[in-house]
Amino acid sequence: MNAPSPARTSSPAAQLRTLVKVAGDSRIRLLLSLGRRLAMPVYRASFLAGAVGSGLLRLLERQPADAETVARELGVREDTHRLRVWLDVGVRLGELSCRDGRYALRSRYARALARPGNDALAGALQEVAHFHHPVLRDAPAMARDGRAFCLGDQDGDIIARSSLIVRPFVEEAVSRHLERDRPVRLLEVGCGTGHYVRHAARLNPRLTALAVDLQPEVAARAGENMARWGLADRVRTRQGDLRKLDVEERFDLLTLHNNIYYFPEDERTEVLRRARELLAPGGRLLLTTSCQGGSPALAALNLWFEYADFGGPLPHEDRLLDQMREAGFAAVGVSRIVPGEQFRAFTGTRAPDAH
Ligand SMILES: C[S@@+](CC[C@H](N)C(=O)[O-])C[C@H]1O[C@@H](n2cnc3c(N)ncnc32)[C@H](O)[C@@H]1O
Numbered sequence: 001m002n003a004p005s006p007a008r009t010s011s012p013a014a015q016l017r018t019l020v021k022v023a024g025d026s027r028i029r030l031l032l033s034l035g036r037r038l039a040m041p042v043y044r045a046s047f048l049a050g051a052v053g054s055g056l057l058r059l060l061e062r063q064p065a066d067a068e069t070v071a072r073e074l075g076v077r078e079d080t081h082r083l084r085v086w087l088d089v090g091v092r093l094g095e096l097s098c099r100d101g102r103y104a105l106r107s108r109y110a111r112a113l114a115r116p117g118n119d120a121l122a123g124a125l126q127e128v129a130h131f132h133h134p135v136l137r138d139a140p141a142m143a144r145d146g147r148a149f150c151l152g153d154q155d156g157d158i159i160a161r162s163s164l165i166v167r168p169f170v171e172e173a174v175s176r177h178l179e180r181d182r183p184v185r186l187l188e189v190g191c192g193t194g195h196y197v198r199h200a201a202r203l204n205p206r207l208t209a210l211a212v213d214l215q216p217e218v219a220a221r222a223g224e225n226m227a228r229w230g231l232a233d234r235v236r237t238r239q240g241d242l243r244k245l246d247v248e249e250r251f252d253l254l255t256l257h258n259n260i261y262y263f264p265e266d267e268r269t270e271v272l273r274r275a276r277e278l279l280a281p282g283g284r285l286l287l288t289t290s291c292q293g294g295s296p297a298l299a300a301l302n303l304w305f306e307y308a309d310f311g312g313p314l315p316h317e318d319r320l321l322d323q324m325r326e327a328g329f330a331a332v333g334v335s336r337i338v339p340g341e342q343f344r345a346f347t348g349t350r351a352p353d354a355h
């Protein structure tokens with residue numbers, strides 16, 4: 001039997017020559033820079049989105065935990081090995097630390113996203129990973145194959161939470177337009193978490209509301225929130241589609257926050273006409289939305305809805321104003337909430353003598 005050949009190690013001089021050669025190769029330099037500047041942020045964002053969605057960040061915010069505890073808390077019963085490999089990637093990425101077998105939050109982002117007050121930011125990161133990333137990656141193939149996203153592709157819970165990223169803008173719009181010196185009957189369509197109904201209810205203690213959302217699980221969550229916030233006696237919640245909403249009651253204010261792009265562009269006039277019918281004479285519409293021409297994040301949001309079989313692009317300001325007029329609204333107007341932002345509040349009235 002031949003003896004195994006010893007491992008061949010090159011001399012220090014040969015190693016140096018190889019290093020100089022590799023370092024001088026422009027493709028290797030490009031690969032390293034691409035890894036650092038492009039791939040690394042994607043790895044970090046993907047890991048953190050998984051860490052938010054699985055509950056890892058919230059768990060480790062309470063205290064460091066070993067892999068067995070993490071597995072138990074995250075509902076992983078058998079495959080603790082693979083969970084540990086994932087956690088160790090988090091350590092390699094610098095998001096987590098691991099000391100004496102216990103994992104802890106390490107990076108600034110991991111610690112910030114774990115805080116309950118930053119849940120909208122955590123939701124926004126999940127939105128990037130779950131929706132923006134796939135559409136940016138798959139758009140050409142989807143266009144080629146005629147494929148589109150459907151409402152079921154949207155995780156209603158993620159969207160309801162991430163929508164609150166524009167909370168200061170929407171709250172400001174509601175504060176500007178809500179009447180406070182008399183009882184107001186509010187209909188909020190596409191209520192998400194119900195947060196803005198609570199905001200309105202706080203501003204006007206005599207406000208009562210019906211909050212509806214198309215997605216049953218989102219409407220159910222809004223109902224739970226109202227009960228938790230002590231508003232169940234003033235706010236009714238239910239699943240419903242604005243286009244088919246069957247209610248006798250007429251409202252003083254109808255709000256549509258961040259959801260006009262859930263309707264195809266050529267159906268928006270009809271949708272707005274339906275909204276107008278639900279208002280009492282003299283009642284007002286308050287519609288808030290991001291419009292065309294904003295940040296890359298808004299361009300990605302717009303792209304997703306261009307590729308959805310149920311919605312449409314973010315509105316063009318002038319076109320939406322025209323559609324409101326076509327739908328029969330009077331005193332139509334639009335205001336910018338923050339200079340430099342593409343976020344707008346559109347308002348219109350059902351004329352007092354209108355039928
Ligand atoms: C982006 S979320 C916004 C949620 C909330 N308004 C906010 O700003 O936080 C849009 C919501 O509109 C709801 N929606 C979409 N089309 C609807 C329709 N036809 N009727 C009622 N709700 C609808 C969706 O289910 C989703 O929860």
